[in-house]
Amino acid sequence: MMDKQSIILELKKHKKQPYLDYRLKRKTELFTDKLFYTLFDIKTPVEENLPILESMFDELVTLACWEVEKPCSKIWERYVQQLPETLEKLNMDAEAIVSGDPASLSIEEVYMAYPGFYAIAIYRLAHILYQEGFPLVPRLMTEYAHRQTGVDINPGAQIGKSFFIDHATGVVIGETAIIKDNVKIYQGVTLGALYVSKSLKKTKRHPTIESNVTIYANATILGGDTVIGENSIIGGNAWLTSSVPPNSTVFHTPEIKIKTASDA
Incomplete structure (x- = not known):
């Protein structure tokens, strides 16, 4: 000892x-x-x-x-x-x-x-x-x-005017994300990188969100080339790695099954 x-x-x-x-x-x-x-x-x-x-x-x-x-x-x-x-x-x-x-x-x-x-x-x-x-x-x-x-908002992100985070918990906004004006996001939203590599340090790794976009709970948007067009709505739990044109609505449709006692 x-x-x-x-x-x-x-x-x-x-x-x-x-x-x-x-x-x-x-x-x-x-x-x-x-x-x-x-x-x-x-x-x-x-x-x-x-x-x-x-x-x-x-x-x-x-x-x-x-x-x-x-x-x-x-x-x-x-x-x-x-x-x-x-x-x-x-x-x-x-x-x-x-x-x-x-x-x-x-x-x-x-x-x-x-x-x-x-x-x-x-x-x-x-x-x-x-x-x-x-x-x-x-x-x-x-x-x-x-x-x-x-x-978790990285101080390097670029965020425009009249930004609204509702409920807040679990939101992640990466260093090179760009958010334009009048954007609203809900809890659990991630604006992240498509993949992680130290060699990408000085490149745009995180998405661009154009003006007047709403992103609902737990949506994940990844990649530096991904652009969410203005006036779009991204539904809850959506997973996006490619761009969305302006005035779009994107939604995730889960399959939900309910088993009751009579089904047994």
Whole structure:
């Protein structure tokens, strides 16, 4: 049996990642929370919180930008410039939920209680940093939302205006997915890659969803060349690996058999 000192030495030897500082994960989560409340909570003062957020962001820069070629300097200034436009988009997302969900009782309910809205909000706030090339933090932000909502949106996805995720749980949207305006998707929808290979890293692997498309629960749409045409409806449990023309309705027809006692 190894003694205590030998165990310590072995553990240190196998800690191979020199930059793996888990403070980055926790501080990213704190930054995400502070940013969300600054934008939406009426009791959280914007003018007081922006300097605090800048200070928190500086800590993320210190922890995340260990590679000198990463573009970390002056990102905060550009980030803040884009927040008003991002907030405007998020308000449109919330309004799309209110107008599209008969169970929604108020806009306040959407902001405070809808996991789909929260996931979209954190995605949009992370997407700006992803576009800047800021390392790791955008992914930590969306994974924080994923853990809380069950919605997995890669920060690299491109999502247009008035996006609505209903019920939310189990939704997966891949890094190179493109979603145009006024799209509505339900729980369990996957916009994924047709197959996985590291050699495809810099290629479009995930589908394009044109404007005014509705995708119902548990539909799976795969492949970078797959385009769902505008104004189309994709029914629940559909499995698609090829494009759909505009104004289409796609549905999956299962065979359901019911056996009763008299059939025995």
